[in-house]
Amino acid sequence: MSSIINLSGTSVIPARGGYIALGTLGKKVVVLSALTKQVVKLSPSDMREMDLKQICGADWCDENHSYLHPKKDVLVFDHRALATAIIRDCQTKGPFIESFERGFGVWAMADGQLVVNGTELWRPDGTVLEHGIHEGRIYSACGDVGFNKDTPEADDKDVQEILAFFGSFEWGQSLAPEMVLGWFGLSIVAGAIRRRPHLSITGAPGVGKSTVLEAMKWLTGPMGRPFTGPQTVAGYFQTLGGTPCCAIVDEFEYDPKQTNAKATVEIARLSYSLQEGDSGIVRGTPGGSSVSYRFYTPFIACGVNPPKFESADTTRWVNLEVKSRKENAKLPCEQSIQSLGPKLSRRFINRWNQYLESEVTIRQCIIDAGGDGRMSDTVGTLLAAYWVFVSSKAATKEDAEVLVEMLNIKARIALHSETDEKRCADALMSRVMLFKFMEGPALVTRSLSIAEAIQRVCDDPTNNDEVVRRLAQLGLRVSVQKGIWKVFIANSPEHQELKKLFMGTKWGQGGWSTCLRRLPGGEESTQRIGAGFGAAKVTVFDVPTELLPAGATQELLAA
Structure with a gap:
């Protein structure tokens, strides 16, 4: 590298600063400041003299974009020339992809x-x-994540201490406790x-839900x-x-007068499996461009009466209930838990490969x-994440089988079996209407649910x-x-x-046919609903077994 020599003959070190052009974003240009290592979005009106000196460095601007004023005989910063150079360089790069910027947090590189x-x-x-561009991703300078390369790894005693707290x-x-x-x-x-699973913790007032969340806040820092x-x-x-931070939500309560709980459920649903290349939620701006909101957020939320999750959400959330606090349970102080957080974090990232292997084994x-x-x-x-804390080796098939046996897998399967089609069928079958039918020699009018009418x-x-x-008349027919x-x-x-x-229900404006078609025996057909009705498109599905004559099954009836 050639040296710059001043008039006295000594070497001059080039001023720190400058920029790296990243591309255009609508009517703005995007650069990485070589001085602050920050990504900066600039509109033409933002490229004023002092703003550019702050972004690129005052000394660098004076050294690279100054000229001698012919009349005043002083150096003048030509900010217009620098602004033009920035715009030209960014236009050459093309559109800036926001998902390429990686800020605060832990990320995976190309080698996994x-x-x-x-x-x-x-x-x-x-x-x-060095903060900057690596493997096509932009790592801008950020704040403290709570632990660093010199943080000691937690030992087994530390892990047992935090497990004892959750188990109190x-x-x-x-x-x-293990899943928490x-x-x-x-x-x-x-x-x-x-995948980013979410936890919903419920329980009666005063049993300790907020205490668990407070401890999680201290741990995550x-x-x-x-x-x-x-x-x-x-x-x-x-x-x-755009941040991979977790959300710790207290007082996550259902209120029929408010819809705010839906915001948490909506963002959690998006966060569950969003990948870096996805746009997430895209919103338009007054200037005619679009803005992409991406979320990598695991949620933990607690409330006495949490909102009812849709079937798409029940599979993304794990619902846990706190019944009481154990007698004589000793809760560690805030400082103790805060000191455990960085060490436990270091232990987890040090065992990343064990986590990846354990996840495959336990999922299977x-x-x-x-x-x-x-x-x-x-x-x-x-x-799998719990296993990483308690073992330095990846979970074997035998280890996974023990965990699954302890999990009470049948109860979990039943919890995850509630689907949209089952909810739709339940909503239909439970609706009560007036029906006429013979009761002995008399024709009577009674209130029956659709399920009871089908059963009759x-x-x-x-x-x-x-x-x-x-x-x-209601749009239904039952036949063999x-x-x-x-x-x-x-x-x-x-x-x-x-x-x-x-x-x-959410099928009040239609959509029931597509949903009910997923039930056993579901298909689309063209049929008459009843005498005097024209042929029309209908959805057909099996009558639920519990509505069939006592002791009978579909197989017996078919025989």
């Missing part, structure tokens, strides 16, 4: 290993990198993992974002967008035991003409097809009676 971006950019083996509560589910500890491990590496009460999507955008074991793919993604990921037809199809006609009892329901979302049946 981790890198930690905080006050330093370092890898678990102690290697320190009576839980309604097996392996609850596993969630903490995943919250540290949220930017590097493919700068990596945690505590919230209390109902939140808004806009608030989450500003606080969590859950599937082999009867769980589905989403259940293995959610519960299996939490158990299955029990005695020849003596329930009034029930059959009423069902047809190829020896199996079937329910036929009109597809049309404009069917007024069916809209009334589904009123108050």
Whole structure:
């Protein structure tokens, strides 16, 4: 490298500063400041003299973009020339992809290993990198993540201490303390993992839910974002967008007068499996460009009466219940838990490879035991993260089988089995309407649920003409097809009676046909709903076994 010599003959060290052009973003240009190592978005009006000196460095600007004023005989900073150069360089680069910027947190590099971006950019083996561009990703200078390359790793005693704290509560589910500890491990590496399970903790007032959340806040340190009460999507955008920080939400309560709990559920649903290349939520701006909000946020939330999750959410959240605090349980102080957080974090990232291997083994074991793919993604990921804390070796198949046996897998499968189609069928079958039917020699009018009306037809199809006609008016028919009892329901979302049946549910404006088609025996057909009705598109599915005549099954009836 050639040296710069001044008039006295001594070497001059070039001034620190400058910029690296990253591209354009709508009407703005994006640069990486070589001085501060920060990504900066600039509109033409932002490129004033002092602003450019702050971004690129005053000395660098004077050294590289100054000229001698012909009349005043002084050096003048030509900020217009620098602004033009920045715009030209960014236009040459093309559009800037925001997902390429990696800020505060723990990320995975191309080799599958981790890198930690905080006050330093370092890898678990102690290697320190310079903030800037690596493997096409931009690592800007950030604040402290709560631990660094010199933080000592937690020992087994530290792990048992935090497990004892989580175990000082009576839980309604097996392996609850272990899954809470596993969630903490995943919250540290949220930017590097493919799936981010969420925890919902419920229980009566005063049993210790907030104590668990307070401890989690102390453990996660700068990596945690505590919230209390109902939140808004806009608030989450500003606080969590683009960061792999975890969200710790207290007072996560259901209130029929408010919709704010939906914001937490919506962001959590998005965060569960969002990858870096995904755009996330895209919003338009007044200037005509778009802004992408990306979330890598694991949630832990507690409340006495949490909102009812949709079936898409129950598979992403693990629901735990705190029943009481154990007698004589000693709770560690804030300083003790705070001191454990950095060491436990260091232990987890040091064992990243063990986590990856354990995750595959435990997830497969859950599937082999009867769980589905989403259940293995959610519960299996939490158990794999827990295993990393208690063992320096990856979980073997035998280890995974022990964990799954302790998990009470049958109860977990039942919890995860509630699907949209089952909810839709339940909403339909539980609706109560007035029906006429023969009771002895008299024709009576009674309130029956749709399920009870279907059951009456299955029990005695020849003596329930009034029930059959009423069902047809409602858009339903029950009959035997190829020896199996079937329910036929009109597809049309404009069917007024069916809209009334589904009123108050998310199928109130239609969509029931697609959902019910997923039930056993579900298919689409063209049928008449009843006498006097024209042929129309209908959805057909098997009558639930519990509505068939006593002691009968579909197989027996078919025989």
